[in-house]
Amino acid sequence: MADYPDDFKKACDDLIDNWEGGYVFDPDDPGGMTKYGICARSYPSVDIKNLTRDQAVAIYYWDFWQKYNLETLYPDLQMRAKVFNMGVLMGINEALLLARGCNDVVEYRLICKKHFEAICIKNPKDNRFLRGWIRRAMA
DSSP: OOSOOHHHHHHHHHIIIIIOOSOBOOTTSTTOSEETTEETTTOTTSOGGGOOHHHHHHHHIIIIIITTTHHHHOOSHHHHHHHHHHHHHHOHHHHHHHHTTOOSHHHHHHHHHHHHHHHHHHOGGGHHHHHHHHHHHHO
């Protein structure tokens, strides 16, 4: 991995190794083709099938970590990593919005859990994703 801050490297390794794996194309997933959590819907000009891990890490660093100043915005390492992880899962703007006013990462996890439950109430077809979303939010 390039010369990124250690806390970013740790958060990104956790994200890719534990939550976002290789290439997936689930027709029921609104993100479409996805690899390492990078989806075709958000990055239509990226060749998702041939995306390398290093390319995904660079996207995460510049389009998430740096662009939204996560290091400055969240001095707490756990909160920063959780907002980053949820930003990849639900969209960074939504993750940042849900983090507003949270006192700590425990509260943020619960808010994310409730957010995913609300999604499934509105869209019952997404219930098949709920268990994984909650597991990830609460980790």
